[in-house]
Amino acid sequence: MARRRDLHGQQERLSAATWAVLAEQGLPGLTLRAVAERAGCTTGMVLHAFADKRALLVHAREVLHDRTGVRADAAASTAGTPLDALRAVLLQAASTSAEKREEARVWIGFLAAALADPALAELHQRYNRSFVDRIGRLVAAVRPDWGRAACATAATTLVALVEGLNALAAVDPDTYGEPAQRSAIEAALARLNAG
């Protein structure tokens, strides 16, 4: 035996580098050499931690989902009423800050990559459905009198709204700034409370 490495730590660092490159250079600039340079290593090291480029992308996508998941949990747990919890989770998923907007760019990059890679598309479907389910449960907590179908419809609507806000804010942060996103979400929630 000789020196052992922290494989998981390396993979996580490389995934972080992937996000950074994706946010700064976009999907066309996402090359192994760019990721390696960003992580402070060489392409050889990258392909020792991952079998190929697709494996790197898949891992980066998975870790991104995990991170957003724990952030959503944290947002929901600090809220008082069910409506507050729903609002907190939605606002946390929106891109109301420069950092969040950068994350939205990463999101779009993965989305575009998923259109050409079935493995990423499958991940995107599964992760998105789990988010819809999460929102659906929060909606059901806000409106216990609603049926399952009504909650599901409201959930897909809310998720689509947040997804659209992120996509638009990523390319036009002036039109879709923090107040615009907040008021859009607030309006959708108001309808949920009144309907």
Add this chain to the structure above:
Amino acid sequence: MARRRDLHGQQERLSAATWAVLAEQGLPGLTLRAVAERAGCTTGMVLHAFADKRALLVHAREVLHDRTGVRADAAASTAGTPLDALRAVLLQAASTSAEKREEARVWIGFLAAALADPALAELHQRYNRSFVDRIGRLVAAVRPDWGRAACATAATTLVALVEGLNALAAVDPDTYGEPAQRSAIEAALARLNAG
């Protein structure tokens, strides 16, 4: 003088080929050779019609915007009440059919490309703002009692909803099928009518 060509016709055909490749192969598969093969010519011909790849992308993006614009005009003109016009334009912009879903994939491809290309980003901003303005005017027609700010907020919300529905339907057509999109839009319109 010798044989004259139809430059504009060629450019339009190449833009159509660009859409097709973008929808089928995604952004990574969008190469000059793929576009040329799709259009039934060679890369030399492509670069005789356009200065470089970016010019091809910009032209394809512009023509796409024009096409969606005339389609929106047609949808609005065939409607009776202002609310019907708004509903028709929104539904036409959504991806409620396989063909529309393919167009949504093209849309996402251009969006991801815009994150790495300032020229495309500028186009995306301008075209999206013109769409927001269009929706804003329709909202104002539905609710003449609302102020300019309220109409603008409602417009950005509706546009974000449609954009999000398209993004989600492109990668998960089962969850975000035609009925889901329709009910989501209908719910948002109901809020507009009641609020």
Add this chain to the structure above:
DNA sequence: CTCTTTCCGTAACAAGTGTTACCGTAACGC
């Protein structure tokens, strides 16, 4: 028909891509 001019396909180019094989090197067991 011939000449001229425009057009477009061919083929090459340099640069950059993902990927692989190899070898130096650093660290652990003894």
Add this chain to the structure above:
DNA sequence: GCGTTACGGTAACACTTGTTACGGAAAGAG
């Protein structure tokens, strides 16, 4: 301490990319 072994950097691979230069061919003018 040394020897062994896993690790990771170097450099090459084959391939594809966008782009360019050149030559042949098609079509109008005379």
